[in-house]
Amino acid sequence: MAFSAIFYTSSPSLTLHCKTHRPIFSHAAYFSKSLIVKASSTLDYSKVSVDEKALAPTKTNNWQWKFKDNTINIYYEEHEKYNNDSSKNILMVPTISDVSTVEEWRSVARDIVQRVGKFNWRATIVDWPGLGYSDRPKLEYNADVMEKFLVDFINAPDGPINGLENDLVVFGGGHAATLTIRAAKQGFLKPQAIAAIAPTWAGPLPIVFGRDSSMETRYGLLRGTLRAPAVGWMMYNMLVSNEKAIESQYKSHVYANPENVTPDIIETRYALTKRKGARYAPAAFLTGLLDPVQSREEFLDLFAAMEGKIPVAVLSTEGSPKRSKAEMEALRGAKGVSKFIEIPGALLPQEEYPIKVAEELYRFLQENFDSRA
Template identity: 85%
Template sequence: MALSAIFYTSSSPSLTLPSKNHRPIFSHTSCFSKSLIVKASTTLGNSKLSVDDKSLGPAKTSSWQWKFKDYLINIYYEEHEKSNSDSSKNILMVPTISDVSTVEEWRSVARDIVQRVGKVNWRAIIVDWPGLGYSDRPKLDYNADVMEKFLVDFIIAPDSPISSSANDLVVFGGGHAATITLRAAKQGLLKAKAIAAVAPTWAGPLPIVFGRESSMETRYGLLRGTLRAPAVGWMMYNMLVSNEKAIESQYKSHVYANPENVTPGIVESRYALTKRKGARYAPAAFLTGLLDPVQSREEFLALFADMEGKIPVMVLSTEGSPKRSKAEMEALKGAKGVSKFVEVPGALLPQEEYPITIAEELYWFLQENIEIKA
C-alpha cells in the first residue's frame, strides 16, 4: 500500500502532493533438479475455501515480547492446527509488508493447509511485523536490518513460540517478507527446510518507480520526515492513506487483480489498521525504500542463487502484478536457486484474493519437498 505522491526534481528539494489521488504506486545439503516452471489457473474466482471446520480448532492468538534495544515490543501471532493433532511440523507465514500488512492475508491459506490429510500434520504460525498489523508500533527507525533481526529473533530466540523447530521450519513469505527471509538465510542467520516466495518484491513503492538517485533519496527523506512528524505527519497520513476511499482505490488498482473481489469488509478491516497508535512509522520507511532488503535486481537474483542445492525455493509469480513488480518476478523464471516457478492469478496479494489456488500450490510444494521425505 503506498501514498499517492509526485516528486519533482529541481535544484532544491521540493515535494508536491496532489489534491486528487493518482494511480497508487505500491510495489509492492540436498541437490535439487532443474527448475520446474508451471502455470496455474483457476475458475474459482473469489470462492470461499472448503474447509472441514470440525477438524480444526479455533485459531490460537497470542503475543510474544520482542526485546529490541531499549524497547519491549508486543508481537501479535496466530497458530492454526487441527484439533487434538499429534506431533506436527511448523510453517511460518509472514505477511507482505505494506501500510495495511496483516496476518489476515494468510488465514484462509493456513486453515486450508492444516486441515489436509497427509504424511505430515502441519501447524501454521502467522506473525505480524513490528510496526504493522496488530503488533505494537513504536517510533523506531525502521529499516530492512531491523525487520530481518526481528524475523530471525522470532524464529531462534529461546523464548520464541517456534524456537524448538527453528531448524525444521518451512517459511512462506509475501512481497518483501520473502526477500528478507532469503537474505537472512543467505547470511546463515536462519535455517529453513523450504521457502516459498509469493509475489516476491524488493523495491519500495517510490524507489521502484523513481529510482535511487541522490536527488530522489533527498526527497524520500523529506517525505519520510514529514510523515513521522507529530502533527503534520498524521494529517498527511490521514489525507493520503488512512481513509476508506484511498484504501479501496489502491486495492482495486494493484493489490487485487479483480476489483470485484475488493469487499467493504476488507476495506473496513484495513482502514481500522491505519488508525492504530503509531500506524504511520513503519509504512513511511517502506514507502521510501528503507525496508528494501536489496538495492538491485542483481542482488535480488543473488539471494535465490545462493539457495541452490541448499534449500528448495518456490516462486509464485502473479499474472496481474503491476508492470515493474511483475518484471522482477519474471526475472526469477529459470533463475538459479529457484527450484519451482509457478504463475498464479492475482496481483500483489494473491494469498488473500485467491487462497484456494495458493494453498493448493503451496501444499504440492510441501508434498514434493517435505512429505515425500517424511
C-alpha cells in the same frame, strides 16, 4: 500499498507527483534445474474461499520482542487441526505494506492444516513490528531491523518457534519473502524450505522514481514529514488512512479482480491505519528503507545463494503491476528457484485467491517432504 497523490512539504525541493505501486525456506533437498509451472484450472477461484467458520485461529498470543531499549508486543496466531507434537511447522509472514496483517494468510493456513496427508501441518502467522496488530513504536525502521525481528522471532529461546527453527518452512509475501531469503543467505535462518509469494524488493517510490541522490533526499524529506507529530498524521490521513484511498489501492493493483474487494476488507484495513503509531513503519516502506536489496542483480543473487541448499518456490502473479511483475519474471528459471508457478492475483494473492495459493503451496510441501516420510 500504492496511492495516487501529490506530496507537498515546506521544502520546495520535495514535490512528488506519482501513482505508485506496492511492489505494496541438514534435511536439504537438491535441485539441478528449476521446474516452471503454469497453473491452470477450470475452477473460478474468485468465487471459491475457505469455510469462514474455519478461519478462527487455534491460539492467539503476544510475544515480547526486546529490541535495543524497547519491549515490543508482537501479535501472532497458531492454526492447527490436531494438537500433535509430531506436526511439521510453517511460519507465514505477511506482505509488508501500510495495511499488512496476519489476516491475509488465515484462509491459506486453515486450508493447509485441515488437509489429510502424510504429515499434519501447523501454521504460525506473525505480524511485523510496527504493522498489523503488533505494537507500533517510533523506531527507525529499516530492512536490518525487520530482518533482525524475523531472526529473533524464529530463533529466540523464549519465542513461539523455540526448538522448531531447524524444522521449519517459511512462506512469505512481497518483501517478507526477500527478507527471509536474505537472512537465510547470511546463515541467520536455516529453514527446510521457502515459498516466495509475489516476491518484491523495492518500495513504492523507489520502484517508480529510482534511487539517485536527488530522489533519496526527497524520500528523506517525505519520511521526516510523515514521522512528524502533527503534520505527519495529517499527511498520513490524506494519503493512506482513509477508506477511499484504501479501496482505490486494492482495486487498482493489490487485487486482480476489483469485484473481490469487499466493504469488510476495506473497513478492517482502515482500522489498522488508525492504530497508535500506525504511520512510522509505512513511512519507511514507502520511501525504500525496508528494501532488502538495492537492485535486481542483488535480488537474483539472494535466490542464487539457495541453490543446492533448500528448495525455493516462487509464486508469480498474472495481474501484478508492470514493474513488480518484471521483478517476479526475472526469477523464472533463475538459479536457486526450484519451482516457478504463475497463479491468478496481483500483489496479495494469498488473500484474494487463498484456495489456489494453498493448493500450490501444499503441492510444494508434498513434493519436498512426503518422499522423506
